[in-house]
Amino acid sequence: MVTILSNFILLLISPPGFLISMLLLIYFEYLTLKSIVKDSYGINLNTVISNYVHRHTSKSLPLSSSEQAALDMVYRRENIGTREVSNNIGIAISTTRRLMRDLASKGYVFRKVNKNDRRAFCYMASHKYIQKVKIYNTQDKY
Structure with missing residues (x-):
């Protein structure tokens, strides 16, 4: 021993x-x-915080959290592909395709054919989204 x-x-x-x-x-x-992180009542504080952030940002953009995450990625990086968005957000590619199609129909992103792979699309943020982001950012400063 x-x-x-x-x-x-x-x-x-x-x-x-x-x-x-x-x-x-x-x-x-x-x-x-x-x-x-869980308090004595069993409430997950991470969920409370994410719900607050979602409600706060939903005032300027009526989108789901996954749509907001995808838009943020497209805004930060032009000509991003569906697979990259899917990998970074952590959702399936089929779900990402549907999500990006919905964002394009709402007018938040432009969709164009990828130059390297004609079967794939790449996305760019539209002027509608860029203007809302600028308005939202100026409201937060004051």
Whole structure:
């Protein structure tokens, strides 16, 4: 028993042992913070915060959260493809295609054929969306 304990102490003193112990401490801290996120009533604070943000941004853009995320990506990066939007948002490609088709029909994005792959589309933010973003950003500054 003593040899096991002494070997364990020697392991903790060594550089790999120190690294392992630090990683364990970080993991336990993560678990603790994860449990604190839920309050005593079982309400997930992440959901409350995301609902507040969605309600706040919905005043200027009546869109779902996935539509807002896709629009933000298209706004930040021109000529982005469906697959890139799908990978970054974390939804299926078929859902992303439908989402982008809906955004194009609402007039928030332009859809054009990809030069490299004629079967795929790439998207650009429309002037309608860019104007709403500018209005929204100026309202937040004051």
